[in-house]
Amino acid sequence: MDFQSHIRIENLSVYFDDLRILKDITLDIPDRRITVIIGPSGCGKTTLLKSLNRLLDPVDGVKVQGRILVDGEDIYDPRMEVTHIRKKMGLLSQKPQPLPMSIYDNVAYGPRVHGLKDKKKLAGIVEHYLKLAGLWEEVKGRLSAPASRLSVGQQQRLCLARGLAVEPEIILGDEPTSALDPQSSQHVEKRLNELKNEYTVVVVTHILRQAKRIADYIVFLYLGELVEHGPAEEIFAHPQDPRTRAYLTGEIS
Amino acid sequence: MKANFRLIKDRLAGKLMFFLTTLPGLIVVLMLLGLFQRSRPILALKSFTGLLFSSSWHPLRGDFGFFPFIMGTLWVTFVALLIALPISLLTAIYLSEYAPRLVREWSKPIIDLLAGIPSVVFGVWGILMVVPLVARLAPLFGTYSSGYCVLSGGIVLAIMVFPTIIHVSLEVFSSIPFQLREASLSLGATQWQTVKHVVLRKGSQGIIAAGVLGLSRAFGETMAVLMVVGNMPIVPKSVFQAGYPLPALIANNYGEMMSVPLYDSALMLAALILLLVVLFFNILARIILVRAERRAE
Amino acid sequence: MNRRKIEEEFFKGLMVASTLVVIGSLLLIIGTIVWKSLPALNLAMLTQTPKGGYYLGKEGGILNAIIGSLYLGFGATVLSILLSLPVALYINLYTMKSSRIATFTRFSLDVLWGIPSIVYGAFGFILMVAIGLKTSLLAGIITVALLEIPIMSRAMDEVIRMVPRELKDASSSLGATRLETALKVVIRQALPGILTAVLIAFGRGIGDAASVIFTAGFTDRIPTSLLQPAATLPLAIFFQLGTPFPEVQQRAYASAAVLTLLVLAISLISRVLTKRYTKHTIK
Numbered sequence: 164m165d166f167q168s169h170i171r172i173e174n175l176s177v178y179f180d181d182l183r184i185l186k187d188i189t190l191d192i193p194d195r196r197i198t199v200i201i202g203p204s205g206c207g208k209t210t211l212l213k214s215l216n217r218l219l220d221p222v223d224g225v226k227v228q229g230r231i232l233v234d235g236e237d238i239y240d241p242r243m244e245v246t247h248i249r250k251k252m253g254l255l256s257q258k259p260q261p262l263p264m265s266i267y268d269n270v271a272y273g274p275r276v277h278g279l280k281d282k283k284k285l286a287g288i289v290e291h292y293l294k295l296a297g298l299w300e301e302v303k304g305r306l307s308a309p310a311s312r313l314s315v316g317q318q319q320r321l322c323l324a325r326g327l328a329v330e331p332e333i334i335l336g337d338e339p340t341s342a343l344d345p346q347s348s349q350h351v352e353k354r355l356n357e358l359k360n361e362y363t364v365v366v367v368t369h370i371l372r373q374a375k376r377i378a379d380y381i382v383f384l385y386l387g388e389l390v391e392h393g394p395a396e397e398i399f400a401h402p403q404d405p406r407t408r409a410y411l412t413g414e415i416s
Numbered sequence: 417m418k419a420n421f422r423l424i425k426d427r428l429a430g431k432l433m434f435f436l437t438t439l440p441g442l443i444v445v446l447m448l449l450g451l452f453q454r455s456r457p458i459l460a461l462k463s464f465t466g467l468l469f470s471s472s473w474h475p476l477r478g479d480f481g482f483f484p485f486i487m488g489t490l491w492v493t494f495v496a497l498l499i500a501l502p503i504s505l506l507t508a509i510y511l512s513e514y515a516p517r518l519v520r521e522w523s524k525p526i527i528d529l530l531a532g533i534p535s536v537v538f539g540v541w542g543i544l545m546v547v548p549l550v551a552r553l554a555p556l557f558g559t560y561s562s563g564y565c566v567l568s569g570g571i572v573l574a575i576m577v578f579p580t581i582i583h584v585s586l587e588v589f590s591s592i593p594f595q596l597r598e599a600s601l602s603l604g605a606t607q608w609q610t611v612k613h614v615v616l617r618k619g620s621q622g623i624i625a626a627g628v629l630g631l632s633r634a635f636g637e638t639m640a641v642l643m644v645v646g647n648m649p650i651v652p653k654s655v656f657q658a659g660y661p662l663p664a665l666i667a668n669n670y671g672e673m674m675s676v677p678l679y680d681s682a683l684m685l686a687a688l689i690l691l692l693v694v695l696f697f698n699i700l701a702r703i704i705l706v707r708a709e710r711r712a713e
Numbered sequence: 714m715n716r717r718k719i720e721e722e723f724f725k726g727l728m729v730a731s732t733l734v735v736i737g738s739l740l741l742i743i744g745t746i747v748w749k750s751l752p753a754l755n756l757a758m759l760t761q762t763p764k765g766g767y768y769l770g771k772e773g774g775i776l777n778a779i780i781g782s783l784y785l786g787f788g789a790t791v792l793s794i795l796l797s798l799p800v801a802l803y804i805n806l807y808t809m810k811s812s813r814i815a816t817f818t819r820f821s822l823d824v825l826w827g828i829p830s831i832v833y834g835a836f837g838f839i840l841m842v843a844i845g846l847k848t849s850l851l852a853g854i855i856t857v858a859l860l861e862i863p864i865m866s867r868a869m870d871e872v873i874r875m876v877p878r879e880l881k882d883a884s885s886s887l888g889a890t891r892l893e894t895a896l897k898v899v900i901r902q903a904l905p906g907i908l909t910a911v912l913i914a915f916g917r918g919i920g921d922a923a924s925v926i927f928t929a930g931f932t933d934r935i936p937t938s939l940l941q942p943a944a945t946l947p948l949a950i951f952f953q954l955g956t957p958f959p960e961v962q963q964r965a966y967a968s969a970a971v972l973t974l975l976v977l978a979i980s981l982i983s984r985v986l987t988k989r990y991t992k993h994t995i996k
Binding site for chain 2: 717718720721724725727728729730731732734735736738739741742745746749796799800802803804807814817818821822823824825827828829830831832834835836838839840859862863866890891892893916917920921922923926927947950951954965966969972973976977979980984
């Protein structure tokens with residue numbers, strides 16, 4: 164598989180107090196593909212994901228070593244403006260987190276926070292991204308209703324629209340469908356597949372079947388170590404490392 | 417046979433405990449009834465509104481106008497909350513969202529200690545530090561003050577109320593899930609923007625409840641305010657004038673209470689008014705907090 | 714971009730300043746009390762009762778207030794324990810989760826918790842008169858006990874609630890009665906928390922002036938019976954500070970120092986106890 168690297172992770176180690184969660188990870192995340200991070204629970208998948216948009220920063224006692232280069236810039240460089248980096252990445256969490264405001268305000272939050280005040284432009288953005296997330300038809304008549312009144316599936320799509328509205332380059336998903344019913348899960352997976360044409364997508368999941376469905380590239384973590392990574396067909400068909408094999412066959416979870 | 421004895425003990429203990437459990441409710445009722453009963457004499461002679469709105473306080477003549485004391489209480493409470501609300505809120509936000517772990521862990525016990533200092537000690541400190549300071553401040557504002565005035569009372573009261581508002585606010589903030597903040601941060605918002613638009617919005621009801629609880633605490637605080645507020649039964653016209661809050665009235669005059677006719681009844685009425693107002697605010701705050709909790713589910 | 718940063722730094726500055734104000738107040742208050750009372754604190758002050766005149770005497774010390782406060786504090790706290798612990802145990806072990814009695818009692822305790830101490834004082838006075846008691850140690854004890862009950866009950870309720878359900882179930886399924894579960898299992902598990910609750914209430918009770926101003930009276934002597942009036946540290950401070958005699962005022966500062974130290978010590982001990990307690994609980 165031919166791809167360009169969008170994110171280059173170099174010797175990344177993450178410590179929580181004295182516990183080493185991620186051990187010396189070096190990895191290229193391909194541009195405009197769906198990369199899925201898999202591994203047994205507690206192996207550091209979410210930590211790896213969160214290190215990409217520096218969401219580990221506000222956590223007490225966290226130490227990050229190594230470099231993560233996005234478009235050639237090290238995002239952990241102390242001179243880096245963290246909000247600038249985060250703007251490049253959109254995060255979809257496991258449990259949908261609608262902000263305590265209306266549907267409209269949720270989607271408009273990102274652009275507003277970065278300084279956009281033009282009402283017409285905002286309205287256009289809101290409509291555009293709600294459509295992109297496949298939610299527009301369902302909510303267009305009640306944009307000023309509180310976002311909390313939506314169903315869980317709708318909320319997750321709202322969060323997707325919200326994340327896209329800041330025009331990121333990379334979409335991060337932390338088990339984005341594990342809290343959803345099968346129908347909504349399908350919806351979200353479809354969107355992610357469509358989005359990969361424009362965005363680089365990195366998703367963490369513990370559902371192997373989901374990984375098989377959507378992944379172009381696989382990253383397998385075990386106990387904080389990068390065990391194996393490569394194009395999805397290769398990893399699923401011919402896993403090299405015995406641990407990968409054991410995980411794929413269900414021996415370890 | 418032994419089993420029976422144990423069961424008997426259990427039942428007896430249960431009955432005794434049940435009886436004791438009815439006490440708290442009973443005490444509330446008794447308080448209300450008792451104070452009302454003792455206020456009856458003066459209520460029988462004068463109209464309630466007359467008492468509330470008359471400014472004439474001459475017990476020896478039989479004049480019991482509560483207006484100056486109500487105003488005194490309102491003035492001092494208002495000043496106290498004006499100072500305490502912003503400072504407490506900002507402190508709570510800092511400790512909850514910005515402070516490094518060590519600062520947070522050391523600040524909490526210190527604030528708890530502040531909460532435990534007795535009212536009279538606050539009063540002593542008020543006399544030693546706040547009163548002279550305010551006296552020196554007054555000329556800057558174009559007036560003279562002995563320092564024993566509403567402002568001093570408000571300052572001391574504000575410090576006493578800090579721990580209440582901070583504590584409740586911190587609880588409110590910690591009940592907001594961290595993921596919500598993450599959602600905002602991951603969109604590229606700064607921490608302050610996250611606080612403004614997400615944390616404060618989500619916690620707005622709880623913060624209001626914290627304020628109401630602080631208000632209720634301020635209303636009933638007696639000794640510290642009494643020692644610095646001047647205790648003149650007039651309606652204050654500025655913060656540099658003396659005031660005479662309701663609790664201070666009651667505490668100061670317990671001595672003459674029995675020797676002047678109707679005086680004790682008047683003071684009991686003052687206590688009753690105080691009780692009802694504080695009850696009102698407390699229940700209000702509870703309702704707000706319960707509603708906020710239910711919304712969060 | 715710059716505007717965001719400026720706003721953030723501005724509010725950050727305000728926040729730090731506010732926190733410093735709060736913390737600074739505590740340090741300032743304690744510092745001032747210590748500073749003023751240092752010259753007055755000596756052995757004579759702490760071990761003698763006031764002499765030379767009807768409680769404005771210029772000699773002697775504050776022993777009357779110290780002992781009076783201790784008598785009052787212990788009496789009120791013991792009485793309060795007798796009335797609070799059974800209630801906390803009852804609503805947690807003898808009633809169902811959603812029992813109306815439990816909800817109503819907790820609500821009443823919440824209400825009582827917020828009532829200002831001056832109202833307790835007025836109520837105590839009413840009780841006194843109704844029973845035919847004069848201003849005395851006993852009247853003070855009863856009033857302060859009433860003040861302490863909501864504080865103690867609430868704290869006890871919280872710690873007993875925290876005792877894991879499985880523990881209570883384990884005891885019942887072994888055939889223990891509710892009483893036995895209460896006394897042998899729950900109290901033992903929650904003991905540090907219960908002690909903390911007692912300490913907190915004690916600290917509050919001993920420092921309160923408004924509740925005893927009507928009820929406990931004041932005297933130069935150390936009470937030898939429950940029916941005699943008792944001096945208390947808070948009232949000692951209040952009365953003696955108001956006199957024009959510097960020697961008497963010195964006694965006020967000394968009382969303030971003793972009271973503050975006492976309350977601080979209680980606070981520290983209860984903190985240590987809570988820390989110990991949370992170390993042992995199985996979550």
